[in-house]
Amino acid sequence: MTSFDAIIIGGGHNGLVAAATLAKAGRKVLVLEAGSEVGGAARTEEFAPGFRASSIAHLLNRLHPDVVKTLELEKHGLQFGRADFMPSVALSKDGPPLVLHGAYGEVLTGASSSEQSAWKGLRAQLLRYAGILKPFLYRRPPDLAGMSLLETVSLGQTALALKKLGKEDMRDFLRVLLMNVADLLDEQLTDIRLKGLLAFDATLGSHLGPRSPTSLLGLYYRLAGETDGAAGAQVLPQGGMGAVVTAIRASAEKAGVEIRTLAPVAKIIVEKGRAAGVALDNGEVMHASTIVSAINPATTFLDLVGPREIDTGFVRKVKNIRMKGDTAKLNLALDRPPQFTGVDAAGHKGRLVIAPSPDHVERAFNPSKYGEFSPEPVMEITLPSLADPSLAPSGACVLSAVLQYAPYALKEGWDAGKPKFLKAVMAQLESYAPGIGKSVIHAELLTPADIETRYRMPGGHWHHGELQADQMLVSRPVSGWSGYDTPIDGLFLAGAGSHPGGGVSGAPGLNAARRIIAMKG
Amino acid sequence: MAQATKKKPVAKAAGAPVSARIAAQAHFHTLRLGTPFQPRIDALARTQDWYNWAGYRAPHSLWDEELEYFAIRSQAALFDISPMTKYRIEGPEAEALLNRVTLRDVTKLRPGRVHYTAWCDDEGFVLDDGTLFRLSPTRFRLCSQERHLPWLLDSAVGFDVIVEEETEAVAGLALQGPTSFAVLRDAGFAGVERLKIFDLADFPHDGGPQGNTQVTISRTGFTGDLGYELFVSADMALSLWDRLMTSGDLRGIRAIGYTALNRARLEAGLIVANADFTTAEHAIRADRLRMPDEIGLGFMIDLEKGHFNGRRAILEARAKRKLRYVLVGLEIEGNIPAEHAIVYHKKAHEVGLVSAAMWSPMAKRNIAIASLARPYGDTMVEDLWVEIYAMRELQYQKLMKRAKVVARPFIKLDRRTANPPADF
Numbered sequence: 047m048t049s050f051d052a053i054i055i056g057g058g059h060n061g062l063v064a065a066a067t068l069a070k071a072g073r074k075v076l077v078l079e080a081g082s083e084v085g086g087a088a089r090t091e092e093f094a095p096g097f098r099a100s101s102i103a104h105l106l107n108r109l110h111p112d113v114v115k116t117l118e119l120e121k122h123g124l125q126f127g128r129a130d131f132m133p134s135v136a137l138s139k140d141g142p143p144l145v146l147h148g149a150y151g152e153v154l155t156g157a158s159s160s161e162q163s164a165w166k167g168l169r170a171q172l173l174r175y176a177g178i179l180k181p182f183l184y185r186r187p188p189d190l191a192g193m194s195l196l197e198t199v200s201l202g203q204t205a206l207a208l209k210k211l212g213k214e215d216m217r218d219f220l221r222v223l224l225m226n227v228a229d230l231l232d233e234q235l236t237d238i239r240l241k242g243l244l245a246f247d248a249t250l251g252s253h254l255g256p257r258s259p260t261s262l263l264g265l266y267y268r269l270a271g272e273t274d275g276a277a278g279a280q281v282l283p284q285g286g287m288g289a290v291v292t293a294i295r296a297s298a299e300k301a302g303v304e305i306r307t308l309a310p311v312a313k314i315i316v317e318k319g320r321a322a323g324v325a326l327d328n329g330e331v332m333h334a335s336t337i338v339s340a341i342n343p344a345t346t347f348l349d350l351v352g353p354r355e356i357d358t359g360f361v362r363k364v365k366n367i368r369m370k371g372d373t374a375k376l377n378l379a380l381d382r383p384p385q386f387t388g389v390d391a392a393g394h395k396g397r398l399v400i401a402p403s404p405d406h407v408e409r410a411f412n413p414s415k416y417g418e419f420s421p422e423p424v425m426e427i428t429l430p431s432l433a434d435p436s437l438a439p440s441g442a443c444v445l446s447a448v449l450q451y452a453p454y455a456l457k458e459g460w461d462a463g464k465p466k467f468l469k470a471v472m473a474q475l476e477s478y479a480p481g482i483g484k485s486v487i488h489a490e491l492l493t494p495a496d497i498e499t500r501y502r503m504p505g506g507h508w509h510h511g512e513l514q515a516d517q518m519l520v521s522r523p524v525s526g527w528s529g530y531d532t533p534i535d536g537l538f539l540a541g542a543g544s545h546p547g548g549g550v551s552g553a554p555g556l557n558a559a560r561r562i563i564a565m566k567g
Numbered sequence: 568m569a570q571a572t573k574k575k576p577v578a579k580a581a582g583a584p585v586s587a588r589i590a591a592q593a594h595f596h597t598l599r600l601g602t603p604f605q606p607r608i609d610a611l612a613r614t615q616d617w618y619n620w621a622g623y624r625a626p627h628s629l630w631d632e633e634l635e636y637f638a639i640r641s642q643a644a645l646f647d648i649s650p651m652t653k654y655r656i657e658g659p660e661a662e663a664l665l666n667r668v669t670l671r672d673v674t675k676l677r678p679g680r681v682h683y684t685a686w687c688d689d690e691g692f693v694l695d696d697g698t699l700f701r702l703s704p705t706r707f708r709l710c711s712q713e714r715h716l717p718w719l720l721d722s723a724v725g726f727d728v729i730v731e732e733e734t735e736a737v738a739g740l741a742l743q744g745p746t747s748f749a750v751l752r753d754a755g756f757a758g759v760e761r762l763k764i765f766d767l768a769d770f771p772h773d774g775g776p777q778g779n780t781q782v783t784i785s786r787t788g789f790t791g792d793l794g795y796e797l798f799v800s801a802d803m804a805l806s807l808w809d810r811l812m813t814s815g816d817l818r819g820i821r822a823i824g825y826t827a828l829n830r831a832r833l834e835a836g837l838i839v840a841n842a843d844f845t846t847a848e849h850a851i852r853a854d855r856l857r858m859p860d861e862i863g864l865g866f867m868i869d870l871e872k873g874h875f876n877g878r879r880a881i882l883e884a885r886a887k888r889k890l891r892y893v894l895v896g897l898e899i900e901g902n903i904p905a906e907h908a909i910v911y912h913k914k915a916h917e918v919g920l921v922s923a924a925m926w927s928p929m930a931k932r933n934i935a936i937a938s939l940a941r942p943y944g945d946t947m948v949e950d951l952w953v954e955i956y957a958m959r960e961l962q963y964q965k966l967m968k969r970a971k972v973v974a975r976p977f978i979k980l981d982r983r984t985a986n987p988p989a990d991f
Contacts, residue, residue, distance in 0.1 A: 353667075354726070357878075358667075358722040
């Protein structure tokens with residue numbers, strides 16, 4: 047039997063990034079993936095004969111530049127330039143849409159000139175502030191108990207960056223940090239379409255409405271991401287999100303990583319407080335001195351390690367991680383491309399957002415607090431086959447949409463609720479793209495319950511834990527254990543449930559691998 | 568609006584565990600409950616000197632502190648321990664759960680045995696100490712000073728076990744002193760002579776040997792003397808009391824309060840949570856938390872038995888020499904009790920505090936339990952002093968007395984462990 051230095055549980059993109067990074071540092075690495083394919087929720091899958099779409103994540107806007115560099119992803123076919131940047135189109139039922147061009151609205155069209163200059167100011171401010179947070183949102187969180195010199199220096203650098211803002215700007219940064227996005231938008235903008243789009247972006251993927259305290263953080267999180275060096279830029283990978291995973295996998299395999307699919311881990315073997323190996327569900331046992339779990343943190347500790355190997359207080363913390371998803375995914379196979387009212391050809395290749403105003407987003411959020419889905423959901427739509435015809439049969443079209451709000455714990459249950467929610471979604475789509483309903487060949491709606499089952503994401507939450515202030519940074523996944531190591535020696539976390547969080551960034555995987563390498567050194 | 572005001576059935580499922588927990592903590596609702604023995608104790612309470620023991624009205628003394636103490640050492644003393652927090656922990660994995668929660672190896676605790684143990688939080692700080700009764704292979708009773716139901720329930724996640732508060736349902740009595748065995752024998756508890764120290768067994772009470780009519784007697788106690796503890800369902804409490812009082816009449820049985828017991832336990836060198844150390848959930852100041860090694864409970868820690876709460880932190884503290892305190896027994900010159908006196912090194916440098924002190928009538932020594940900051944009391948035991956403030960007619964007389972670190976217990980009575988127990 048081959049022996050490995052490290053076993054990675056979970057072949058999602060973070061698991062693969064961690065594996066590749068460790069392998070490049072000379073470790074012998076095995077990746078165990080429960081499913082038949084690696085990639086987790088970042089795959090490209092066929093959902094109807096001839097129609098393929100990105101599983102859950104469908105837009106790339108935060109792949110960490112260090113991941114691209116460390117894994118040499120450009121060599122493995124992943125390359126993006128400014129020409130690939132997608133516009134964001136704020137759809138409107140009664141009038142022309144408003145479009146953010148370039149990297150998150152370098153140019154704004156469809157708005158009044160006063161609104162354009164207001165946006166210019168706000169955009170610059172948002173990017174400036176997101177830039178302050180960026181190092182925090184990328185690096186390993188500071189170890190509050192015993193800060194190393196390096197950590198102290200990097201914290202100092204952030205303090206310096208804050209200082210460089212100037213007194214007024216620094217005060218404003220601190221003032222707005224934990225604000226709700228709606229209030230900030232109301233301070234600076236007037237166009238409800240633009241405000242609606244930003245309110246949607248700030249709350250996408252979380253159980254927050256635009257008026258929920260701290261909702262602005264979601265926008266910072268988005269803008270801390272970059273593509274080709276441009277903050278906030280978004281692209282559609284050719285071949286869907288699976289292409290990104292393919293590149294990461296190629297890099298990992300080139301570095302010598304061995305990957306086994308259909309190998310679900312049933313147990314992490316712990317001996318005297320140390321991870322010693324894993325047992326697969328078929329009983330096969332494998333040993334390694336380093337075990338990296340790139341799956342959900344609650345699954346890792348409550349199911350694979352088991353409560354009896356960890357302390358009660360830690361079990362408590364893990365059980366208290368909030369991870370009930372509020373977002374659904376829709377894949378439509380259409381017999382022809384849809385026509386969204388007032389949107390030009392370039393716009394159709396962009397990100398189409400239905401979030402007509404902050405009020406609308408807030409009203410969509412309200413029912414989810416009480417276990418009901420939004421009767422008029424807000425959503426982000428892409429038509430990936432327009433730019434990549436390989437995804438659909440000739441003349442046909444794929445629509446991929448992320449929908450809010452669809453609470454995991456739907457009161458009536460998703461068996462009963464799913465057809466009703468699909469109807470609400472289709473009605474919403476119909477009003478922005480008349481005739482779309484008739485062109486549907488097949489509709490696949492993935493509720494949080496479906497996402498949970500299909501992608502092994504408890505609560506169907508794509509961040510593997512709500513990404514809110516109390517579950518970020520030093521509190522992610524739980525307070526006291528934010529640095530990728532765990533109470534079990536030799537066991538590390540590397541998934542989206544760890545800092546900084548979800549989205550196709552590779553940052554948790556990269557940081558975890560770096561931590562492991564640094565610890566041994 | 569009609570829709571908004573329409574009443575909808577409230578979803579109860581999600582709230583159920585929370586309300587169950589609240590219901591299980593009914594002690595919050597009545598301040599100073601009476602125990603099942605209260606009618607008898609009230610009838611004997613001449614001093615009316617009460618204190619609050621875990622929400623119950625408990626006596627400091629009933630008639631005379633001194634004589635109550637000597638009842639423990641010369642006769643038989645009956646002390647109501649019903650307020651002690653009691654949990655029933657039962658199920659196929661009760662042993663595994665307790666092994667994970669507590670410090671000692673529960674697999675070594677045989678059915679019919681009792682051991683003294685303690686438990687820690689994740690940081691290795693002591694949450695409480697207490698006694699663990701193994702009533703059967705799958706049934707335990709955990710007795711402690713503080714309440715721990717939420718902690719135990721959260722600890723039970725993933726174990727096939729039931730954890731239930733039984734403080735109110737089960738009444739308890741400690742019968743301690745040289746004639747205690749004879750009192751039980753004369754009360755008709757046949758076979759009680761077979762109980763060795765830390766043994767327990769069930770005995771029939773009120774006729775039938777089944778169910779509620781059983782009394783669990785263990786040869787345990789908090790006095791360092793020959794003694795027993797008796798547990799019975801609350802509705803049988805008074806008849807048990809009467810049975811003991813009747814049979815003990817000629818053997819000097821007396822009901823006592825806590826002051827007398829507290830003296831006896833100090834002579835026995837036993838510590839009391841939140842008197843000799845601050846439990847982790849009560850401590851507000853970071854330097855008040857104590858690891859087992861810092862309060863003399865390091866002997867309980869079993870690193871070979873598998874994982875238990877706090878193991879990682881305890882190992883690290885030991886390896887990195889992060890243990891900061893030590894709990895010691897002191898013998899102090901003179902005869903003035905040094906209660907809450909400051910301990911000095913070379914009469915000048917403050918190194919700790921006395922948490923309990925007395926002139927011991929049994930040991931004929933001035934004894935104390937103190938917590939010292941290491942290395943004092945650990946590797947540096949010479950030249951220690953205590954400063955006693957003796958109030959003499961509205962003036963403090965400050966006494967600097969030499970203190971010597973001595974082993975606990977301060978007294979060792981052969982009758983405590985003698986088999987068969989002696990008849991007095």
